[in-house]
Amino acid sequence: MKNKKPNAELVWKQLEDLLAPRLRLSVIERTVYAHLLRHSLQFSLTGVGRNIRLSAGPVRKAVRRLVAHDALRMVQRSKRGHLVEVRLPDEIPAAGLTRIGLRAAAKQKATGIRPPVNLEGVDFMKNKPLRDSIHAREREQCFYCLRRTPPSVQCLDHVVPQARSGRNSYRNLVSSCMECNTQKGETAAADFLRRLYRERRLTAAELAARLRALDALASGKLRPSMPHNL
DSSP states (O other), X not given: OOSSOOOHHHHHHIIIIIIHHHHXXXXXXXXXXXXXHHXXXXXXXXXXXXXXXXXXXXXXXXXXXXXXTTSEEEEEEETTEEEEEEOOGGGXXXXXXXXXXXXXXXXXXXXXXOOOOOGGGOOTTSSHHHHHXXXXXXXXBOTTTOOBOOTTTEEEEESSOGGGTOOSSTTTEEEEEHHHHHHHTTSOHHHHHHHHHHTTSSOHHHHHHHHHHHHHHHTTOSOOOOOTTO
């Protein structure tokens, strides 16, 4: 945070009107950010949760996502708590609220031309158009067994399960048939693909191609097309 005293009214407007929509912050994430911005640089998860009436689990997830967006910079973790630098909205690169970003926003408003969306911060489970973009990326095929998946049998699968902190990122979501989704469960995706090969549901060439696709997914090379109405 900069040394000069921030304009509280301006910061609040930037948080609610610009930062939260652009980073797609949840109500809990906005609450945690606002609380840390007002009250402390060193905190414990249970302490923050107690003050905003939440358990430590949701607070931990919110802090992780705020760190991922550079809204918080983790300085130190210890038994006493977390020491963080809380960044103002116009100090967060992904928010685009720097002078250059604000000029771009004004140009967008004047011309109606939207800037490219930062895919890294998008929750692809948030709504149907975003979920459909993952299905479209896989061309209506199951990512695992390669069968065609009509809408009645298709679903989204977390490559890294949510139980293991898997995110709703385009890097971690694939279109899957319901059978593969159920059978995979919390199994590692690569191990599940090898199981499909042993069961002769994939050929050796298909297995190799699927393993390469997993690597491409994790490295951000399989980017879906964003819906126009977002």
